[in-house]
Amino acid sequence: MWDFQWTLQILPDLLGALGTTVQITLLGYLIALVLGLLIAIARRAPFFGTVLHVATEFIRTTPLVIQVVFVFLLTPAHISPMTVGILVIGVHYAAYTAEVYRSGIEGVAKGQWEAARALSLPARRTWGAIVLPQAIRKVIPALGNYLIATFKDTPLLIAIGVSELLTEAQRIGSASFRVVEVYTVVGFLFLLVSIPSAILLRRLERRYAAV
Amino acid sequence: MPPSDTTVNEEPQGVGDGSQDQSLIVFDDVVKRFGDLTVLDDLNFSVAPGERVTLIGPSGSGKTTILRLLMTLEKITEGVIWVGGEPFSHMRRGQGLVHASEGYLRARRKRIGMVFQQFNLFPNMTVRQNIIEAPVHVLGTPKDEANTRAEELLDLVGLGEKIDAHPTQLSGGQQQRVAIARALAMQPEILLLDEVTSALDPELVAGVLDVLREVAETTDITMLCVTHEMSFARDVSHRVLMFDQGRIAEEGPPEQIFGDPREDRTKSFLRSVLDNDF
Amino acid sequence: MDFLIQRLPLYLDGAWVTIQLTIGGCALAFVLAMFFGIMGTIRHWLPRAISTVYVEVFRGIAALVLMFWMAFALPQLSGFRLDDMFAAILALGLNVGAYGAEVVRSSINAVPKAQVEATVALNLSWFQRMRLVVLPQAWAQMLPTFGNLVIELMKATAVVYLIGVADLTAIAQNMRESTGETVIAFIGAFVLYYLIAQVLIFGMRLLERRANRKLGRTPPRGGGMRLPFKPASAGTTQAGGI
Numbered sequence: 001m002w003d004f005q006w007t008l009q010i011l012p013d014l015l016g017a018l019g020t021t022v023q024i025t026l027l028g029y030l031i032a033l034v035l036g037l038l039i040a041i042a043r044r045a046p047f048f049g050t051v052l053h054v055a056t057e058f059i060r061t062t063p064l065v066i067q068v069v070f071v072f073l074l075t076p077a078h079i080s081p082m083t084v085g086i087l088v089i090g091v092h093y094a095a096y097t098a099e100v101y102r103s104g105i106e107g108v109a110k111g112q113w114e115a116a117r118a119l120s121l122p123a124r125r126t127w128g129a130i131v132l133p134q135a136i137r138k139v140i141p142a143l144g145n146y147l148i149a150t151f152k153d154t155p156l157l158i159a160i161g162v163s164e165l166l167t168e169a170q171r172i173g174s175a176s177f178r179v180v181e182v183y184t185v186v187g188f189l190f191l192l193v194s195i196p197s198a199i200l201l202r203r204l205e206r207r208y209a210a211v
Numbered sequence: 212m213p214p215s216d217t218t219v220n221e222e223p224q225g226v227g228d229g230s231q232d233q234s235l236i237v238f239d240d241v242v243k244r245f246g247d248l249t250v251l252d253d254l255n256f257s258v259a260p261g262e263r264v265t266l267i268g269p270s271g272s273g274k275t276t277i278l279r280l281l282m283t284l285e286k287i288t289e290g291v292i293w294v295g296g297e298p299f300s301h302m303r304r305g306q307g308l309v310h311a312s313e314g315y316l317r318a319r320r321k322r323i324g325m326v327f328q329q330f331n332l333f334p335n336m337t338v339r340q341n342i343i344e345a346p347v348h349v350l351g352t353p354k355d356e357a358n359t360r361a362e363e364l365l366d367l368v369g370l371g372e373k374i375d376a377h378p379t380q381l382s383g384g385q386q387q388r389v390a391i392a393r394a395l396a397m398q399p400e401i402l403l404l405d406e407v408t409s410a411l412d413p414e415l416v417a418g419v420l421d422v423l424r425e426v427a428e429t430t431d432i433t434m435l436c437v438t439h440e441m442s443f444a445r446d447v448s449h450r451v452l453m454f455d456q457g458r459i460a461e462e463g464p465p466e467q468i469f470g471d472p473r474e475d476r477t478k479s480f481l482r483s484v485l486d487n488d489f
Numbered sequence: 490m491d492f493l494i495q496r497l498p499l500y501l502d503g504a505w506v507t508i509q510l511t512i513g514g515c516a517l518a519f520v521l522a523m524f525f526g527i528m529g530t531i532r533h534w535l536p537r538a539i540s541t542v543y544v545e546v547f548r549g550i551a552a553l554v555l556m557f558w559m560a561f562a563l564p565q566l567s568g569f570r571l572d573d574m575f576a577a578i579l580a581l582g583l584n585v586g587a588y589g590a591e592v593v594r595s596s597i598n599a600v601p602k603a604q605v606e607a608t609v610a611l612n613l614s615w616f617q618r619m620r621l622v623v624l625p626q627a628w629a630q631m632l633p634t635f636g637n638l639v640i641e642l643m644k645a646t647a648v649v650y651l652i653g654v655a656d657l658t659a660i661a662q663n664m665r666e667s668t669g670e671t672v673i674a675f676i677g678a679f680v681l682y683y684l685i686a687q688v689l690i691f692g693m694r695l696l697e698r699r700a701n702r703k704l705g706r707t708p709p710r711g712g713g714m715r716l717p718f719k720p721a722s723a724g725t726t727q728a729g730g731i
Contacts, residue, residue: 061686062679063647066658070675152551156648183562187550194549321612331607334704335625345611379705
């Protein structure tokens with residue numbers, strides 16, 4: 001029933017696709033980390049902040065896959081599906097990380113702001129040297145969760161034909177009509193990445209929880 | 212009722228002796244360790260039916276651990292506890308004794324009730340539910356009967372009108388009185404009182420102690436009481452055990468312990484407590 | 490606007506499929522979360538190990554991969570073909586249930602030890618303790634994260650069109666193909682998703698409020714609940730993404 005020969009044969013292709021998946025994950029997550037922080041800071045502005053809030057709320061309450069397809073359909077043909085995928089995933093998760101950063105920023109004691117003001121530090125120093133270092137340290141585990149979440153959302157890029165793990169599996173499957181091994185191996189590859197990441201993350205949590 | 216037999220520190224001869232004793236509770240060479248820390252060190256004492264015993268001593272001397280062992284909240288390290296002539300911490304297996312299983316404990320500990328320092332009322336229930344839940348589900352008391360009994364008990368503790376209140380709407384003293392009613396609703400033979408006034412604001416202490424005095428006067432429940440309220444101990448207890456470092460430093464009737472302590476440790480302890488209180 | 494109003498029934502059909510998937514997935518996820526979550530709090534190592542394996546495996550595999558496995562690999566393996574809708578609900582429920590089990594486990598463990606001691610003093614059995622004391626108290630703690638998971642599950646249903654279920658996303662794609670109007674066709678779906686999410690958020694808030702009231706905690710006026718259509722926070726806690 002299970003063909004090991006066949007499994008070995010498809011493994012290189014699937015591992016290659018796993019590489020692509022990891023690449024998409026890391027790039028998308030990088031965007032989410034940076035953009036999320038910018039959103040969290042900009043959300044404190046009076047009017048623009050409200051607009052941003054509504055926008056991120058909308059992004060977070062509608063499905064990622066339809067966002068991906070929608071943006072893909074509207075982008076010019078010369079931009080690759082992979083680029084679109086990375087960008088949309090990045091923006092989608094930025095809407096989440098922005099909330100995480102925000103909670104971190106709000107968690108910084110009021111006295112810290114007042115102390116910065118008492119020293120008449122410029123805004124950039126207040127944020128860069130006082131508020132953000134404290135805020136970000138506290139939310140590192142929560143941010144880490146979204147790295148794993150991003151990874152587990154990459155398969156839906158099959159919707160726009162990005163050659164990540166699931167797309168590759170489907171290609172192999174439809175060419176050979178043997179799908180049991182293919183999809184099972186994909187499942188195991190997911191576990192291979194996400195279980196160690198989860199363990200690592202728990203260590204991280206313990207380390208930062210002590211602070 | 213004065214205790215008929217208060218033999219203490221008499222070495223029982225091996226396993227199985229607790230069953231020969233007339234006492235209700237027997238601690239037989241009991242040792243309790245938490246890791247390297249020995250909390251109870253080869254402890255022997257017994258309590259007669261209907262006797263009210265107060266445990267005093269500096270914090271960390273093991274008084275609370277005695278109550279927690281009796282309530283099966285802690286596992287005994289060495290020795291055996293007997294209740295009503297039957298092994299309690301252990302159960303018989305052939306000729307010997309093995310550590311009690313959960314099922315065995317459930318069957319035994321229903322004679323024991325406990326009131327905690329922090330009340331531990333269930334916040335997801337009203338006062339009434341807190342009181343009737345265990346009688347209905349554990350004893351199988353019909354709901355009507357349990358309700359009637361709950362009303363009587365609440366009258367006893369002076370909170371009849373609070374029956375449908377939420378624990379969070381009550382003061383600490385009121386919560387503790389409900390907790391006493393809850394414990395009594397299970398009709399225990401033995402009532403364990405673990406520093407029941409320590410968490411209360413000073414002005415609320417008297418109300419709780421009055422309720423307990425009333426319980427002591429009107430029932431024959433055996434009581435084991437850990438407290439820092441010396442006047443209460445003097446009033447209600449038949450016997451006082453002074454603990455120090457996991458051992459009984461001195462014991463005797465309250466008049467003697469408070470009026471004429473013999474051990475230096477008892478004297479210095481009483482001095483420190485009375486200094487704090489008055 | 491006319492475009493959408495004319496085709497509204499079609500969109501509503503798609504939305505109805507999405508809602509069915511959400512309800513089915515949530516029901517399954519809830520049962521699994523409770524079962525494996527409670528198992529994870531038992532002292533004996535075996536039930537705990539089973540619970541951990543369930544959580545790690547089904548949290549670790551993407552719901553879409555699970556869905557593909559059930560829709561395509563399972564029929565080849567067993568000769569038995571699941572209904573697509575059922576396969577989708579199974580995959581979503583197993584996945585979100587694994588997240589939920591962690592929430593249940595940690596909420597139960599967060600119930601103060603003193604409460605458990607009080608149940609021992611009243612001689613309640615394990616089952617009575619869970620039913621009467623521990624779960625009702627843990628419930629209030631579970632609900633906020635459950636709320637996030639419900640939204641995440643609703644969003645995750647959108648991938649089902651990839652295994653051929655005609656949900657809201659599928660309708661949007663069809664509309665676009667039949668009319669060529671990408672923006673309008675998709676906006677219809679986006680708005681409906683947003684509305685469904687707001688209704689779910691509102692419902693979960695009501696549950697939260699009720700649970701807190703039962704524990705005698707009344708939230709400060711205005712703080713506990715927001716207007717249903719004001720953007721509300723969803724998915725902000727750690728269990729956020731799926």
